[in-house]
Amino acid sequence: MQHVIVGAGPSGVTAAETLRKIDPESSVTLVDGEVEPPYGRMAIPYFLIGKVPEQGVYLRKGDNHFENLGINRIQAHAESVSVGDNTLTLDNGEKLPYDKLLVASGSHPIKPPIEGLDRPNIHHCWTLEDARNIAKITGEGVDVVLMGAGFIGCIIMEALALSGANLTVVEAGDRMVPRMMDQNAGNMIKNWCLEKGVNVLTSARVNSVDETDGKLSVNVDTGDVIQADLIVVATGVRPNTDFLDGAGVEIEDGILVDNNLRSSIDNIFAAGDVAQGPDYSTGEKSVHAVQPTGVEHGRIAAMSMAEKGVDYRGSLNMNVLDTLGLISCSFGLWQGKDGGESAQQIDNENYRYTLLNFDGDHLVGAVMVGRTDQMGIMRGLIMTPVNLGAWKERLMSDPNRVVEAYIDCTRGDGA
Ligand SMILES: Cc1cc2nc3c(=O)[nH]c(=O)nc-3n(C[C@H](O)[C@H](O)[C@H](O)COP(=O)(O)OP(=O)(O)OC[C@H]3O[C@@H](n4cnc5c(N)ncnc54)[C@H](O)[C@@H]3O)c2cc1C
Structure with a gap:
């Protein structure tokens, strides 16, 4: 059996290692489109603030890790797929036959x-090379504009602020992290950032960027004109699927995959950020672009490819953010369930917020700000799932009693 994997991020690497373990007779080839050793984007902010050296972002230690495992790692880009004869063509001209891709x-x-976003000193913060470019410019007193306060934007913001930059964040949504946090949480995070000295504009769009003598001016539709030495753009992503053009693989926000992480083509699978896979909470298909889902997908896809039989119920939408020291998270159906009930407790002064969303007596989603003590429990309550019984009403009056509820309900008496 010849397994070929395109992409050596957390998902591809996990899949390759899992296949090596569970299908020792097969050949495993990892096509790695990066010039660096496989690395984790998640560690980039730590590299940016000098907390880890470059090697600290590598996913695996040791130069010969893949070779030692018998994984054939090829540094090249996948260029096209011929579904008829099961062949992947690389940009170095090589043609790789596969049984499972x-x-x-x-x-x-x-x-x-x-207009103007192609000027110098405007970068994404996505690759190690981006991080090197940003690290060269940012620092004490440097004027930085961050476009986008989504999940990735907020993660980068922490690193930029810690570098000592004068930071302005411009977010088109009416709150911070609008795709992960409700209005209360998004506003709370914004106020926290303002208190920490970061200038945050929400409901604001950049119209154009000008440049005079190396200094950038960012023209915002609020009328603000912000001077910048560096602009970091974090305004959204698209899946890397160009090489599948014409292959007949169904793609929406990502490659549509079933509970085996199999695409619309029988022997082609997808995992991680590129995959639009089963969503635990909705039963529909979603892209959950976080590393834990990527790793989980990699393992599940490998098991499917090795025909080990999987019973994957899908990934839980779960996002945890540390914004300048304020922890926030959202789980599952954080926007609530139609016809369901919600309970919330907000303490703006102390930056603490809990929102619980119920479907009947099941917890199906939650948002928390300023608390780390209940995260594991929230996940457990949503995923088990626990019949809350009488605890539902207690949580409706005090949503912060989830730990007690979990302990009591999982003991079996349900009340
Ligand atoms: C700055 C930053 C911070 C983040 N922080 C967090 C965090 O704190 N927590 C969290 O859970 N997630 C975080 N994420 C998201 C997380 O990094 C991703 O969810 C994760 O990397 C997804 O893994 P993946 O393997 O699916 O994709 P990737 O890590 O993107 O790996 C895909 C690989 O495929 C390669 N590739 C693409 N096209 C081809 C081709 N045609 N041929 C060969 N190779 C190709 C790419 O170059 C890349 O190396 C962060 C992301 C960024 C950018």
């Missing part, structure tokens, strides 16, 4: 069509 090629950031 896993697409774990992630996504790439996009620049919105804004």
